[in-house]
Amino acid sequence: MTTTDEGAGEAGAAGPLHGVRVVEVSMYVQAPVTGLALAGLGADVVKIEQVGRDDFMRTASALYGVPLDDRGRDWLWAALNRGKRTLALDVTADAGRRVLHRLIASADVFVTNLREEALARLGLDPATLCGVNPRLVYAKGGGFTASGPLAGLPCQDTVGMAYGGLMDLTSSTGEPNYPPGGLSDVLTGTMLASAIMAGLVQRATTGRGGVVGATQTQSLLWLQLLPVGMAGSIGATMPRFSTAAPANPLFHVYPAEDGWISIACIMGGQWPPAARALGLEHLLEDERFATWDGVLANAEELAAIIARTTPQRTKAAWWEVLREHGVWSAPVNDVHDVVADGHLRHDAYLPEYPDGFVAPRAPFEVGDWRQTTTTAAAYGQHTDEVLAELGLDAHELEELRVNGTIW
Template sequence: MHNPLEGILVIELGTVLTAPLAGMMLADLGARVIKVEHPNGGDPFRRHAGKLYSPHFASYNRNKESIQLDLQTESGRADLLALLARADVLLENYRPGVMTRLGLTQGTLDAVNPRLVWASITGFGAEGPYRDRPCYDAVALGLSGLASQMLEPVQPVMNGPTISDNITGMYAAYGILGALFGRQQSGKGARVEVNMLEASIAFSPEGFAQYTRLGVVPAPQTRVAISQSHAFACADGRLVAVHLSSVEKFWQAFVAVIERPDLLEDARFLDPQLRTRNYAALNDEVARSFRTRTRAQWCERLGASDVPFAPVNTVPEVMEDPQVVQAGTFYRSAHPEQGEMTAIHRPVVIDGARGPTTRPAPTLGEHDAAIRAEFGLG
């Protein structure tokens, strides 16, 4: 059970982020994922600051095999159909209409393999006024309302990791798993469609509930005020994050730790509702206290008082964090051409196991000969 998708074959026509992430998630659960790439450079993410094996590509394509097929040619499409005849899942993130132009319609795929689950990822869906527009992470963030809950309107600056791309890939993997389970009941394949806009909207339902039920239009500090989430700069310039909304004892312990008993009597902060309403004022009051000690000193005090807190770790600090080290989250793997690399285990443990032996992302066409021989391709 620790490799629940063992025996499932996925053919991935994925580029950049959304489909490659979904494919990697399936591979991490034991599926065999064959990534089909164009002979002229393969997945464009390969060339993103790293010749044909960028760190970006490597981080989204572990546990996969790579074969080169030119789907613009008749022979390339024939080879793809030969792979799909024995596959369980087809995963692609082409723009609407591309599969049809390649002659890969629902009827064609059904004729080749009626049990095939075809998962299609697009920017905005197969219909609608934005159907043919290009979509990337910033586009989906903006259109879905997520960006409005993160950007300060006076001085807007995009920050942080990829969000909409990753969300969409996760929802695609979720849909594929549901379709595979449904196939066990019906014996038939299914069409799974996911788009970046709707996936991004679904990822943040709370904001829409606030608006439709309470008339509140969420702003960047709406959620953090409700949850009483704060980040404070310490005397050494390093940051600490705290979360105080769960139970009243955390607020009381926090006030004791920072030695500000006056806050308990302050009319602006007497209960959670008042602290939410006066979030900015509370943040300013506490920020002054945090500048009196280093981050290490605050972490020791907060930890001793059972306050929900964490140091705001940088990426190098995450890799050295004792909890992360104990969990074995990161590991080293060796690639025959690229040498040793650091990677991340899947975050799901099943029956005490991390999953299949992890292989680094493939080089372009690394498995051409083996796959062609196994599937009898031209």
């Protein structure tokens, strides 16, 4: 693993998961994000790649309609796999499975998002691997459900968000909306990392590992805790967001000179400072808006007044004055605004890595620890290193390489 000390909480300090070995056999986004998060916390993540077959994320020609050249493919691979060690191993061969079992015997965690039939065919099912190592925390990412008739169906980010309700919830019109970027897979992979950490804590108490998991549906329902709970518990539906007709004109977004500004006032006491920040303090004497009930009863009129006011300044200028008055607010940023934001760079949320790519750190704060900046490994880069740690000598490595078990 290639690292630098830049961004570390203490020079040379070990991460919270230092000493935890993770073996990852994965595809696409979900389980790779799990390994990425664990590596970001200091775990030793060994990603197994099949001999003679490039991982799809090394060779993708486009992502969500954006063509990828060689630099783009390097970015995509690094985005999901930085900080991991790579082992090129044929797990379909008997010799490869014996090597895998030696690796599993030394591991704390196994991470996968392969479907059940593939896991059984490859000998990577929970019974087999937990039989090799009873202390293993076996982590399985899933799609629709973890059990029942939907458990074995293929599921990826798009259909997961469709089934889990997010395509509808994020729509302002009722027409399905698909926010790009593998959001459901990223969320589920992160939830799976949390489940793994719970499994490790449980193992510390019981002395035994076990199976932990997270599915896309499960994660999306958790994300929609309040709207789904409201629908199921009291039969109500939260109204869709509309820039034209806010129920609360102070819980809304408004056009600025160069974009949009968001304001979030939910209590009557927040209206006077907001009015002063907007230069609309005279409305506090207007009988229509003198009380909070009046603000809500005359929402359309007040929204129209604010909408005529906010284009007079930039969103940055509005944010400054609104913050000075203690008003909950923020500019509405696009992804380019986000990556250029000095606050996020200062807090090391979006570091630039040694390979020149920019990416978020794992979303966990643990004391003073800040994950080290890392690069992504080449195909099979750590094969000899990992196997030497298992006790294989040079002659054994050469034999495995000659028969195509390793690369």
